[in-house]
Amino acid sequence: MESVLGYIFSTEFIIAILRMSTPLILCSMGVLLVRNSGVVCIAFESMMLAAALGGVLGSAYSRSLLVGLLCGIALSVLFAMLFGFFVLVLKANNMLVSLALNTLGSGGTVFILFAFTGDRGSSTSIQSLQFPTVNIPVIQDIPILGNILSGHNILTYVALVSVPVVYLILMKSPLGLRIRAVGENKNAAESLGTSAMKTQFVALFIAGIFAGLAGMYMSMAYVSAFTQDMIAGRGFIAIAAQNLGGFMPIPTLIWSLVFGASNAIANAFQAINMPPEFLQMFPYFSTVLGLMLVGMSINQQEKKKAAEIEEKSKLADACEGNG
Amino acid sequence: MEQEYVLSMQNITKIYKDGFVANKNIDFSVRKGDIHGLVGENGAGKSTLMKVLFGQELPETGKIFFKGEEVNISSPLAALKLGIGMVHQHFMLVPSLTVAENMVFGMEPTKGGLFDFKEAVRLTEEVAQKYGLPIDPNMKIRDLYVGQKQRVEILKMLLRNVEVLILDEPTAVLTPQETQELFVQLVKLKEQGYTIIFISHKLGEIKQICDRLTVLRDGCSIQTVDVDSVTEQDISRMMVGRNAVNSLVKTPPKIGQVKLRVKRLNYFNGFGKHVLQNVSFQVRGGEILGIAGIEGNGQREISEMITGIDSIQSGEILVNGTCVKGKSVREIREMGVAHISEDRMTYGAAAEASIEQNLISDRFYKKQYQRGQILNKKVIQRTSRELIKSFTIKCDGGSAPVKTLSGGNIQKVVAAREFSQSPQVMVANQPTRGIDVGASELIREKLIALRDEGAAVLLISADMGELREVSDSLIVLCNGKIVAYFETVEGLSENELGEYMLGLKEQTPEEIGRCFQ
Numbered sequence: 001m002e003s004v005l006g007y008i009f010s011t012e013f014i015i016a017i018l019r020m021s022t023p024l025i026l027c028s029m030g031v032l033l034v035r036n037s038g039v040v041c042i043a044f045e046s047m048m049l050a051a052a053l054g055g056v057l058g059s060a061y062s063r064s065l066l067v068g069l070l071c072g073i074a075l076s077v078l079f080a081m082l083f084g085f086f087v088l089v090l091k092a093n094n095m096l097v098s099l100a101l102n103t104l105g106s107g108g109t110v111f112i113l114f115a116f117t118g119d120r121g122s123s124t125s126i127q128s129l130q131f132p133t134v135n136i137p138v139i140q141d142i143p144i145l146g147n148i149l150s151g152h153n154i155l156t157y158v159a160l161v162s163v164p165v166v167y168l169i170l171m172k173s174p175l176g177l178r179i180r181a182v183g184e185n186k187n188a189a190e191s192l193g194t195s196a197m198k199t200q201f202v203a204l205f206i207a208g209i210f211a212g213l214a215g216m217y218m219s220m221a222y223v224s225a226f227t228q229d230m231i232a233g234r235g236f237i238a239i240a241a242q243n244l245g246g247f248m249p250i251p252t253l254i255w256s257l258v259f260g261a262s263n264a265i266a267n268a269f270q271a272i273n274m275p276p277e278f279l280q281m282f283p284y285f286s287t288v289l290g291l292m293l294v295g296m297s298i299n300q301q302e303k304k305k306a307a308e309i310e311e312k313s314k315l316a317d318a319c320e321g322n323g
Numbered sequence: 324m325e326q327e328y329v330l331s332m333q334n335i336t337k338i339y340k341d342g343f344v345a346n347k348n349i350d351f352s353v354r355k356g357d358i359h360g361l362v363g364e365n366g367a368g369k370s371t372l373m374k375v376l377f378g379q380e381l382p383e384t385g386k387i388f389f390k391g392e393e394v395n396i397s398s399p400l401a402a403l404k405l406g407i408g409m410v411h412q413h414f415m416l417v418p419s420l421t422v423a424e425n426m427v428f429g430m431e432p433t434k435g436g437l438f439d440f441k442e443a444v445r446l447t448e449e450v451a452q453k454y455g456l457p458i459d460p461n462m463k464i465r466d467l468y469v470g471q472k473q474r475v476e477i478l479k480m481l482l483r484n485v486e487v488l489i490l491d492e493p494t495a496v497l498t499p500q501e502t503q504e505l506f507v508q509l510v511k512l513k514e515q516g517y518t519i520i521f522i523s524h525k526l527g528e529i530k531q532i533c534d535r536l537t538v539l540r541d542g543c544s545i546q547t548v549d550v551d552s553v554t555e556q557d558i559s560r561m562m563v564g565r566n567a568v569n570s571l572v573k574t575p576p577k578i579g580q581v582k583l584r585v586k587r588l589n590y591f592n593g594f595g596k597h598v599l600q601n602v603s604f605q606v607r608g609g610e611i612l613g614i615a616g617i618e619g620n621g622q623r624e625i626s627e628m629i630t631g632i633d634s635i636q637s638g639e640i641l642v643n644g645t646c647v648k649g650k651s652v653r654e655i656r657e658m659g660v661a662h663i664s665e666d667r668m669t670y671g672a673a674a675e676a677s678i679e680q681n682l683i684s685d686r687f688y689k690k691q692y693q694r695g696q697i698l699n700k701k702v703i704q705r706t707s708r709e710l711i712k713s714f715t716i717k718c719d720g721g722s723a724p725v726k727t728l729s730g731g732n733i734q735k736v737v738a739a740r741e742f743s744q745s746p747q748v749m750v751a752n753q754p755t756r757g758i759d760v761g762a763s764e765l766i767r768e769k770l771i772a773l774r775d776e777g778a779a780v781l782l783i784s785a786d787m788g789e790l791r792e793v794s795d796s797l798i799v800l801c802n803g804k805i806v807a808y809f810e811t812v813e814g815l816s817e818n819e820l821g822e823y824m825l826g827l828k829e830q831t832p833e834e835i836g837r838c839f840q
Contacts (some may be wrong), residue, residue, distance in 0.1 A: 174431035174438050181417045181428055188415035191379075192429035192479075193400025305591050305636075 007268045011147045016267065018156055019222065021260025023048070023231075025159040026214035027238035028256050029166045030207030032247045036170060037203040038183035038196075043083050043098040044211050045235030046105025051076035051215030053109045056226040057116055059129035068129055068220070073212035079105065080208030081201070088197050102235075110228055123219075123226040131155050131221040153221040155213060162210065167249040169206075179203050211235070233284060240287045244294050255290065262286035328388075329355040329518050330376075330407075330487055335385035337371050345371035346382070349544045351537055353487070358509060358519045360529040360536035360550065363562055366729060366759055368542040369522050370412070373489050376520075377409040378402040400429075408480030409489040412496075414472050416464045423447045423460035426479050450482045454515075456508060469617060470501040477508070488512070489520045494528055496785070498617060499821035506532050524562070526555040538562055563760065571764075573771055576795045579608030582779035583629070583748045586839070588638035590624045590803075598624050599803045602638075603839040606748070606779040611770060612838075613794030613812070614783040617824050621803040622783045623665060626752040629781070630662040631655040632670065642748055656685060659747030663737055663754045663766075665783070667730070671737040674726035678718055679707040681725050682740050714739040714765065731762030742769050749773055752783040767793050787817045798838055799823040806830065808838040 007013055027044055034041050054075035059068025079101055086092040110120055117125050133153050140150035170176040178199045182189045186196045214234070219226040237259050245252030266282035330353045337346040346368045353359045363369050374380040376387065378396040387394055389405055396402050402409070416425050423443040432442035447460035456474050464472060473493060480488055490509075494502045509519055509532060523529055529536055530550060538545040538561040545561050583606040590599035599621045606612045614622055627633040629640055631652040640647045642658045650658075664670035672681050683692060683703055692706075693699055707721040714735045718728055725733055738754070751770060755763035770793055774780050784790050790797060791812050799807040799820065807823040807830045809815055822828045 168437065172437045174433060177420070177424060177428065177431060177438055181420065184419060185415070185417045187411075187413075188417050188425075189428070191399050191409070191411065191415040193398060193403060194429045305595070 003271055004268050007271075008265070011144055013264060013268070014148050015152070016264035017257060017261045018152060019260075020263035020267075021257050022153070022156045022159045023214040023217045023222070023234050024238050024241055024256040024259055025253055026155070026162060026210050026217065027235060028242040028245070028252050029159075029162050029249065030210030030214075031239050032242040032245070032249065032252055033166065033170065033179065033203045033210075034200075034207045035242060035247050036176075036183045037179045037200045038186065039087070039200050039204070040094050041080075041083055041087070041098055041204070041207075042095065042236065042239055043079060043101040043105075044207075044238060045231055045233070046101045046103075047076035047079045047208055047211035048215030048218065048231045048235050049105040049109050049229070050079050051212035052219035052230060053113060053123075053226050054212075055216035056123050056126070056128040056219050057112075059220065060123070060126040063129070065129045065131070069216065072216040073209055076212035076215060077205060077208035080204045080211070084201050084204045088200055106229055109226070113226065113228075121228055128220060128225060130224055131217070153217070155217040155221055158213060159217075163249050163253045170249065175199075175202065214238070237283060237287050240291060244290055258290065259283055259286060327355050328352045329390060331388040332372070332376060333386045333388070335372065335375055335382050335387075337368075337375055337380055337382045345542055346375070347542045349385075349539070349542075351544060352547070353518055353520060354535065355518055356513060356516055357534040358513055358521055358532055360533035361520055361522045361539065362524055362526070362529055362536055362558060363539035364524060364759055366731070367539040367562075369539055370491055371542075372539070373409060373491060373520065373522060376402070377407060377489060403483050403485065406484060406486040407489070408483060408485030408487070410473065410476040410480065410491065410493060412491040412493075414476055416472060416475060418463070418465035420464060421460065422458055422462050422464065422467070422475055425464055425475060426450075426460070426482055428479075430483070446482065447478070450478055454478070454481055454508075455511060469496050469619075470504065473497070473505065474508075481512075486516075487518045487520065489522070491522045492524075493521070494523060494525060496618060498824050499818050500825055500827070502528070526558050529558065530555060571767055571771060571792055573793075574775065576611070576774065577609045577777075579610075579777055581605045582608050582643055583781065584639070584641040584644075584839075585625070585629070586639040586641070588625065588628065588635070588640070590621070590628070590633075590636055592624075597803060602800075602803070602805055604798055604805065604808075605839050606781050608747075608777045608779050609774055610796065611774050611780040611782055611794045613790040613797040614781065614800055615787065615790050615797055615820055615824060616785075616800035618785050620800045622752065622800060626662065626664070626750045626781070626783055629655075629748075629750050630660055632662075632664075656744070659745075661741040661744055661746035661749045663734075663741050663749075663751040665753040665756065667734060667737060672725045672733055675724055677722045677724055678711065678716065678728075678736055679703055679721040681736050682707045682710055682721070682743075685740055685744060710739040710743055714742075715761075729759070731758035734758045735762055735765065738766050738769060742773060745776075745778075746773070747778055749778055749780045750783075751780065753785060754782070755784075755786065755789060763789075787820055790820075791815060791817070796838070798835075801826040801829075805835050805838070808835050810837065 027048060031044055051072035055068045055072030058071025059065055062068065083097055083101060086097040087094045113123060114120050117123055119125055131154050133151055134157060136150040140146045170179065178189065178194055182194070182196045182199045189196055215231065218230055238256070241255040241259055242252045244255045263283045266279040269279050270276060332349065332351040335346050335349045338344050349372055351372060361369050371380060375382045376396065378398045378401050381397065387396055394405060396405065423440065426447045427443045432439040432446065434442070444460040447458070451458050456478055458471060458474055458478065464475070493505060497505060513519060521533055533550045535547060535549050536558070537547040538558065540562060585605065586603050588599050588602040592598050602621065602625065604612065616622055624633065628635050629647070631647060631650055635648045642660055645658060647655050668674055673684070683706065686692060687698060692702055704721060711718065711721060716732050716735045716739065718732065725736060728736070741749070749770070754766050767789065770780055770782065782790065782794055794812050797809040797812050798805050801824060806826065
């Protein structure tokens with residue numbers, strides 16, 4: 001137990017949080033753009049999974065990280081566009097389409113993996129390239145701080161930079177204005193000639209890129225190969241994070257870090273012989289807990305407000321009685 | 324004298340997907356610099372014709388000429404590019420964005436790739452000043468009054484350099500004072516050379532502001548005339564195809580016991596806004612109490628709390644002396660409360676369900692509608708046949724889905740259900756909004772008949788004519804507070820009512836207190 005506490009107060013723990021949070025931050029930035037455009041999509045799990053495989057195959061066969069990157073993004077964007085085609089163009093139910101895509105992603109990636117490598121479980125037989133870690137000169141030499149700030153995977157830095165970028169896109173750019181307007185009052189946007197469908201497709205496209213980066217982080221940075229269903233619910237946790245973050249970039253970042261931290265804690269407990277099945281439950285349990293706590297606090301606020309009103313009107317009653 | 328037509332629509336026919344013919348071979352021409360009235364009853368095809376002009380609907384046949392040239396208007400953007408702009412009845416604004424952001428939406432100024440909010444504010448101020456329509460560009464739309472929102476809509480079009488401005492029933496949501504203000508603005512625009520198409524079914528307004536008018540009826544163009552050459556009676560005859568309808572017959576009320584008591588109701592909405600502030604009133608049996616007020620001043624909250632759709636935060640609502648707090652909608656209905664909701668398609672009727680199903684949706688669980696554990700089809704069909712007949716619902720039988728009916732007939736289905744449960748308390752929220760004259764008359768007559776049977780009727784309406792015609796007494800809501808109470812509506816003018824609705828005048832607490840003893 002002491003070793004776990006010691007770990008929690010160490011720089012390794014902060015590094016672990018960043019490692020665990022990276023895919024959540026990347027994916028949730030995409031989710032929140034889509035959500036702001038008024039589309040509820042829960043197919044991010046499949047987008048991440050497709051990109052995780054696409055990146056591995058692309059880079060392994062071309063021996064070029066860039067080609068791998070493009071393959072991964074192309075696949076996740078393809079899934080995002082499929083979602084858009086079924087939901088926005090054909091007006092199919094968004095939940096059913098998401099469900100279908102997630103199932104397709106899970107089975108389809110195994111099928112393609114088998115077709116290319118002959119293996120079903122993982123891609124260890126082929127040599128995937130990895131995203132490099134970045135050591136920042138000067139900063140890496142600062143004691144403690146250098147360890148925290150420097151030496152992360154390049155995608156971790158991309159994830160952190162993506163937060164202000166998404167903030168700028170959403171709140172300060174014409175595109176963001178359109179995304180928010182379409183999400184809030186589609187008719188208003190259409191009446192001025194802005195196509196709601198086009199705007200939503202653009203949001204889905206950008207989200208596909210983010211989900212792709214998140215997926216490739218899993219197979220080309222977090223671990224070094226693709227394994228079956230390796231996203232393990234992170235696409236859903238990212239959705240929960242942006243939901244709790246009220247669809248805004250900064251709060252969503254914070255919630256992604258919270259879920260990343262719970263992941264890191266779970267790993268830390270592995271050191272003291274807890275059953276691994278119990279620990280694997282931890283991040284998901286913390287997601288449910290987070291959703292519950294936020295829901296309860298909203299309820300609490302409403303009750304408090306109602307109680308205040310009751311008090312006020314009683315006071316008014318009493319005054320009237322005297323007067 | 325032949326004046327130039329800036330705009331001419333020829334032989335327009337529009338058939339909707341469900342087979343409804345909204346426009347039949349309509350010809351419609353507008354002279355430059357005119358305020359041209361487009362009048363007709365609800366469902367006459369006015370809005371459809373204008374949607375065709377604004378590129379929101381594509382007609383089956385017909386040509387549109389703009390400034391002498393044939394044009395193809397395939398989208399609102401195409402219309403705007405030509406210089407045709409439209410202010411919709413339901414505002415096309417994004418509530419959480421600022422005035423400036425709404426103004427420049429779709430043509431956003433940028434600086435370094437990012438949205439230039441300062442420039443948006445400057446553009447807004449510039450156009451507001453140019454046309455003398457002041458507005459604060461930094462305000463959020465949701466904090467504006469209805470009249471201001473409309474002003475933003477008009478400015479939005481002017482910013483896009485339109486020459487023809489279509490206003491779809493712009494006065495429907497305004498008080499008389501705001502309406503007059505709008506008219507001053509419109510005349511100013513006219514003087515600057517703008518052409519305005521003014522859709523309305525209020526004849527007085529047409530007479531006051533329009534130069535020419537076109538009457539539509541049942542999707543056909545009846546006539547285009549100079550306003551000066553016709554009287555209101557003439558227009559009315561052209562609109563309905565018969566002489567103006569008789570006004571309602573109403574005997575003096577026989578006031579009975581208090582049936583509905585609302586005491587110190589307070590309500591905060593999700594944004595923390597104090598929507599209802601210490602609202603107290605009572606309705607007695609045999610009385611119709613009207614609630615006047617601009618929409619969004621707490622009317623919906625009152626009706627939803629009485630009927631149990633929303634829960635009571637603070638205060639009391641008593642029906643025949645029993646508190647409704649914590650009771651379910653069904654329990655409240657069993658206490659004798661009926662509800663015609665303002666939101667017909669959400670709370671009034673289920674669009675996909677049949678007329679029969681809608682008619683019994685408040686009573687299907689009762690013994691007489693069941694045989695064993697199964698619904699008794701015969702009884703249900705007989706009941707709905709009777710109701711369809713007595714409420715003159717136009718349909719292909721009770722099994723037709725409600726969504727295939729016209730707005731007026733859907734509202735008749737709702738009314739048939741609500742009136743046939745012989746309620747003690749009737750909460751009618753905007754019962755005749757957006758429906759045809761025939762259905763409106765029927766519902767008003769039923770409300771009065773219900774009152775004569777001794778029920779307490781609460782009539783919430785934005786239609787001042789209806790309130791003065793139907794109610795016995797009247798309260799006015801403004802910003803969630805009761806600002807006036809009139810024991811009788813006799814001698815009450817729309818102007819005076821409007822001043823209370825806008826919050827320009829307020830009665831003393833003692834005067835208001837008379838509605839709650």
